[in-house]
Amino acid sequence: MSRVPRPPLDGLIDDIYYLAGASPYARLTLPPMPAALLIVNLGAPFRIRADADTETAEYADGCVVTTPTHGLEFGYPPWTRSVGVHFKPWGLAPFLPMPAVELCDRPVTVEQVWGRAASAGLRDRLATADGPPEMLTLLEEELMGRLGETAGLGLVSHTSSVIAAASGAVAIGDLSVGAGVSSTHLAQRFKELIGVTPKRLARTYRFAATVFALNVAGPIDWGEVAGGAGYFDQAHFGHEFRAFTGLTPTRYVEVRRRFLREHPGHVLDSWPLPAD
Numbered sequence: 001m002s003r004v005p006r007p008p009l010d011g012l013i014d015d016i017y018y019l020a021g022a023s024p025y026a027r028l029t030l031p032p033m034p035a036a037l038l039i040v041n042l043g044a045p046f047r048i049r050a051d052a053d054t055e056t057a058e059y060a061d062g063c064v065v066t067t068p069t070h071g072l073e074f075g076y077p078p079w080t081r082s083v084g085v086h087f088k089p090w091g092l093a094p095f096l097p098m099p100a101v102e103l104c105d106r107p108v109t110v111e112q113v114w115g116r117a118a119s120a121g122l123r124d125r126l127a128t129a130d131g132p133p134e135m136l137t138l139l140e141e142e143l144m145g146r147l148g149e150t151a152g153l154g155l156v157s158h159t160s161s162v163i164a165a166a167s168g169a170v171a172i173g174d175l176s177v178g179a180g181v182s183s184t185h186l187a188q189r190f191k192e193l194i195g196v197t198p199k200r201l202a203r204t205y206r207f208a209a210t211v212f213a214l215n216v217a218g219p220i221d222w223g224e225v226a227g228g229a230g231y232f233d234q235a236h237f238g239h240e241f242r243a244f245t246g247l248t249p250t251r252y253v254e255v256r257r258r259f260l261r262e263h264p265g266h267v268l269d270s271w272p273l274p275a276d
Helices: 110-114 116-127 132-146 153-165 172-179 183-193 198-212 222-228 234-245 249-262
Strands: 013-021 027-030 036-041 046-049 057-059 062-065 072-075 080-087
Touching (some): 013 132, 036 110, 036 116, 080 132, 116 132, 153 183, 172 183, 183 198, 234 249
Antiparallel strands (some): 036 062, 046 057, 046 072
């Protein structure tokens, strides 16, 4: 179950959710999307591999993930249980004790962000709550209690919303002009609060919009898809696709079709990919 939190958190968060059950696959790849993530884990530890050049790390209390630039591989236990938050790209910044760029493509535990006592106390309260609705309320209250002023948040959230409204198809130079600041200042604020530059966020929005619009159940004209999404040509689109997912567009569709075939109607079908 999930729901949108009350104001002012709704300006930072898309939804808070409760998830329990068996993962459809032992390993899932989460392609990059224009969002940040907090997971408070209440079950057995899960594992995350940030990229092909790093070792898989275990997360017992949960994890914090800023807006990524490439896919993350999640390894799940046979049964998983967690409460989490899908943040807007800028939404995690008010709850971080460090600049978001320090966590870019480097998932950390909840303890590393909020401290051992706070992390353990939150998990205990959630684990003993009287059902998922109360758990979501408890997590929302925790976030409300941690919400503070964040310099530059208005600038970054407004500019990010402009990027989102255009599905990433914006002239990056126009963003700083529209915001009334220098491109250097805007990029610095974006890295501090989101972890990536406006250009990188725009690329992620464009890629996500393109992928979500695909109908993987039918035939796909990749040239038409690339042109419709504003890519220079199909080769550029293919390069971008591989950079984000590690897969060619054709292979991506094959994997998505496998998910549809093996788990029709599953709640996770729209984005994660089987990594097995």
